[in-house]
Amino acid sequence: MNMILVRLAAVVLVLALLSSAPAPVVKAQSNQLVVNGFGGEYEDIFKKTLKEPFERQFNARILFDPTGSASEDYAKIRATRGDPGWDVVVMTAPEAILGCREKLLQPMTEANIPNLKQLYPEVQNAVAPCGAVQEIQYMSLMYNTNSVRPAPDSWKVFWDPRYKGHIIIPDIGSILAVYFLIMASYAYGGDEKNIDPGFDAIARLKPNVTAIILSSSAMIPYVEREEVWLLPYWDGRAHYYRGRGLPVDFVIPKEGSIFLLGALSVPMGAKNKALAYKFIDWWLSAEVQRKWAMAYTVGSARGGLSFPTEHRQAHISSIAQVRKFKSVDPLFIGEKRSDWAERWKKVIAR
Amino acid sequence: MEEGDRALRPAWRERRLPAVLVLLAPSLIYLLVLFFVPLGILAAVSVLKFHNGLIVRELTLEHYVKFLTDPFYLGIMWNTLRVALIVSAVTTLLGYPVAYVLARTRSRWKGLLIALVLAPELSGVVLRTYGWLVILEDRGVINTLLRSWGVIAEPIRLVHNYTGVIIGLSHVLLPFAILALMASIQAIDPTLEQAAMNLGAGRVRTFLRITLPLSAPGVLGAFFLTFSLSASAYATPAILGGKGVEVMATMIYTQLLYILNWPFAAALSVALMAVVLVTMFASARLVGRMSGVFQ
Numbered sequence: 001m002n003m004i005l006v007r008l009a010a011v012v013l014v015l016a017l018l019s020s021a022p023a024p025v026v027k028a029q030s031n032q033l034v035v036n037g038f039g040g041e042y043e044d045i046f047k048k049t050l051k052e053p054f055e056r057q058f059n060a061r062i063l064f065d066p067t068g069s070a071s072e073d074y075a076k077i078r079a080t081r082g083d084p085g086w087d088v089v090v091m092t093a094p095e096a097i098l099g100c101r102e103k104l105l106q107p108m109t110e111a112n113i114p115n116l117k118q119l120y121p122e123v124q125n126a127v128a129p130c131g132a133v134q135e136i137q138y139m140s141l142m143y144n145t146n147s148v149r150p151a152p153d154s155w156k157v158f159w160d161p162r163y164k165g166h167i168i169i170p171d172i173g174s175i176l177a178v179y180f181l182i183m184a185s186y187a188y189g190g191d192e193k194n195i196d197p198g199f200d201a202i203a204r205l206k207p208n209v210t211a212i213i214l215s216s217s218a219m220i221p222y223v224e225r226e227e228v229w230l231l232p233y234w235d236g237r238a239h240y241y242r243g244r245g246l247p248v249d250f251v252i253p254k255e256g257s258i259f260l261l262g263a264l265s266v267p268m269g270a271k272n273k274a275l276a277y278k279f280i281d282w283w284l285s286a287e288v289q290r291k292w293a294m295a296y297t298v299g300s301a302r303g304g305l306s307f308p309t310e311h312r313q314a315h316i317s318s319i320a321q322v323r324k325f326k327s328v329d330p331l332f333i334g335e336k337r338s339d340w341a342e343r344w345k346k347v348i349a350r
Numbered sequence: 351m352e353e354g355d356r357a358l359r360p361a362w363r364e365r366r367l368p369a370v371l372v373l374l375a376p377s378l379i380y381l382l383v384l385f386f387v388p389l390g391i392l393a394a395v396s397v398l399k400f401h402n403g404l405i406v407r408e409l410t411l412e413h414y415v416k417f418l419t420d421p422f423y424l425g426i427m428w429n430t431l432r433v434a435l436i437v438s439a440v441t442t443l444l445g446y447p448v449a450y451v452l453a454r455t456r457s458r459w460k461g462l463l464i465a466l467v468l469a470p471e472l473s474g475v476v477l478r479t480y481g482w483l484v485i486l487e488d489r490g491v492i493n494t495l496l497r498s499w500g501v502i503a504e505p506i507r508l509v510h511n512y513t514g515v516i517i518g519l520s521h522v523l524l525p526f527a528i529l530a531l532m533a534s535i536q537a538i539d540p541t542l543e544q545a546a547m548n549l550g551a552g553r554v555r556t557f558l559r560i561t562l563p564l565s566a567p568g569v570l571g572a573f574f575l576t577f578s579l580s581a582s583a584y585a586t587p588a589i590l591g592g593k594g595v596e597v598m599a600t601m602i603y604t605q606l607l608y609i610l611n612w613p614f615a616a617a618l619s620v621a622l623m624a625v626v627l628v629t630m631f632a633s634a635r636l637v638g639r640m641s642g643v644f645q
Contacts, residue, residue, distance in 0.1 A: 075607045173608030211592040335402040
């Protein structure tokens with residue numbers, strides 16, 4: 001009797017530990033598209049702005065997989081040798097570029113996706129041929145409007161002793177941390193090629209930092225409790241949380257910042273490439289680009305879209321704005337990332 | 351008696367061995383395909399070159415050399431083992447009295463009590479760990495209470511350091527220790543304890559001379575189970591660690607899923623597995639010798 005109880009308990013224990021559910025196995029159909037994106041509010045916005053209209057217009061069915069960050073998605077593509085079970089995957093420039101170098105993502109052409117030629121060439125070329133830029137975000141300086149006064153205008157505000165203990169910085173695994181490191185370098189006399197001032201600045205900042213967090217969404221609870229007042233954050237998400245009533249605002253400091261290109265890609269092993277191209281082309285069309293940029297509060301790489309003034313000022317919506325940002329070669333970042341990560345970890349551990 | 355034993359054993363083996371193989375076959379095949387083959391792949395990836403962000407098909411031992419010669423990575427291994435040792439000691443010590451009560455109670459609520467011990471496992475490790483964050487952080491429950499009572503002026507750092515990781519892991523792993531200990535204490539015949547007491551041994555002496563030595567396999571099992579689980583734990587150190595806290599699992603995770611340096615991640619995994627295995631074998635032998643002293 002008792003042994004049965006113990007065994008039962010052990011089974012319950014094991015079941016409770018098996019928390020990750022397997023991905024659904026999907027049989028390919030000509031009108032069915034499996035799209036991998038992100039969870040949380042992204043999923044809701046995707047559903048309303050893209051999934052439902054596309055399904056109606058093209059008599060298709062989209063299965064949306066919200067799991068994984070961009071680099072986790074890429075890890076899955078690599079682990080499955082280009083066949084993760086998705087037809088379209090939403091990632092960012094670094095993964096799209098790496099995917100081409102590792103021949104795991106399908107190169108795309110203007111013949112497949114005519115709307116590619118409507119994007120700013122200097123933006124689209126950065127991720128071509130395996131990525132299509134569906135949005136542009138940038139690293140903004142997000143701050144608590146109750147506690148940080150006056151509004152900050154420099155990245156150096158992070159090193160202001162008044163804000164000690166109210167700072168979050170991302171962990172080096174995330175591209176946000178790489179950008180923060182580079183901008184710290186710019187703020188203190190260096191740049192991405194001369195990164196030493198950046199690492200020196202991070203070493204000085206470490207005692208002032210509350211937490212170092214890998215996932216940007218995990219930073220928000222600290223911001224909600226107003227425990228953290230300063231953090232680097234993507235403009236689109238900062239806008240979203242400001243809109244939800246958090247006492248925050250976001251700025252581009254005077255030293256500038258770096259933008260992050262969103263990228264749509266088709267894995268080599270995609271079952272329904274024809275519909276994948278159709279979906280990407282539709283997403284890049286003027287009307288959908290405008291709707292997506294408004295709904296997800298991000299910038300667009302397509303010119304000639306009309307946005308309300310507030311949106312135009314807060315997000316990238318013209319090539320002139322694009323050029324105001326630091327142009328950091330994503331390929332260069334890709335090559336340096338592993339070394340920088342090691343150096344960062346050593347600085348933080350010291 | 352001993353002679354009879356020797357005479358019996360070969361016959362026992364002859365008759366039962368095929369049956370044993372048949373019974374073992376499913377799990378052996380399962381392990382072979384889903385455990386040893388992937389481990390082989392892991393080992394193979396760990397000797398590939400990584401250059402400028404790409405995995406190159408060229409054999410190298412540079413990742414192992416880096417791990418073994420860089421004090422930073424050796425330090426992370428040491429942190430991991432230190433946390434695992436403390437956590438397994440804490441959970442085994444805390445789990446023993448609970449397991450003893452559960453094993454010996456005749457209460458009709460026994461089932462409920464066991465369910466209560468296991469209840470935390472139902473909520474998932476990530477959720478529970480966030481719960482600890484709310485309790486332990488600077489503006490969390492503990493620090494707020496202590497400050498309002500005037501016990502402390504500045505918050506005590508209970509989280510974003512190894513203290514937080516050890517608290518969180520001990521909670522997560524306590525049910526494992528209790529289950530392992532309970533099974534072993536339950537197997538001890540209570541009449542042995544009664545006999546000791548009849549012969550004049552006090553409760554403490556009975557426990558030290560009878561119960562504890564007989565439950566040694568359970569203590570060992572609980573210790574090793576929680577040791578290996580905490581040495582490989584990811585979620586708790588990732589959430590409660592934060593600033594400057596790095597263990598092997600968090601480092602492997604970052605290398606694998608974010609830096610995408612798979613060869614180095616694989617080498618770190620192989621190193622972690624090797625060290626955990628060696629530690630476990632070594633301490634099993636040590637404890638085996640020590641428990642020999644008891645008998």
